[in-house]
């Protein structure tokens with residue numbers, strides 16, 4: 001599917017949900033994609049991208065940034081505390097702040113660097129043992145702690161279980177965001193971004209639907 005088709009589907013979903021045109025940002029997930037495909041999407045004018053790994057992003061985005069103005073890259077995947085500094089220097093936003101320890105490490109570095117990317121706190125809405133994020137029951141405390149650390153918390157992020165109806169998870173994330181006064185909702189991927197927009201997503205993370213299937217799991 002082409003970039004313009006995805007954008008049209010986003011516009012339609014915005015309209016169907018009674019939301020303002022342009023209220024949803026498309027994060028084009030370029031992890032593991034060949035550089036030529038990413039460059040093609042950049043050439044079409046798209047500027048917002050998502051990556052899963054610090055190392056991979058560090059290897060390709062400095063060059064793309066040198067070639068294209070106004071590029072924004074968001075980290076979507078798990079972040080080890082010892083890579084937080086590099087991530088904060090590389091990314092414009094981090095969607096995967098998934099535990100208090102990481103929030104505290106980011107806060108210390110923000111003091112030192114005098115800057116901090118926009119942050120989304122990840123909630124494990126499906127309470128899956130293998131998945132990152134705080135449990136829904138701990139989300140309010142996590143938001144409060146991140147705010148007490150003076151972090152720029154823009155919203156929440158979730159990745160629903162693969163075998164469950166995603167809309168229930170999107171609705172839960174939205175409810176947690178609303179009661180905490182957060183506007184940002186990073187939710188929805190290739191298979192369910194329209195559903196997520198219906199539930200209030202502000203950032204949809206779409207990879208394979210734009211770039212084609214990934215050769216390796218990311």
Ligand SMILES: *Cc1c(COP(=O)(O)O)cnc(C)c1O
Nearest residue numbers: 029052076189190205206207208
């Ligand atoms: C890979 C990935 C995506 C994109 O997945 P697609 O199904 O290819 O759209 C979105 N969010 C996260 C966190 C990812 O790791």
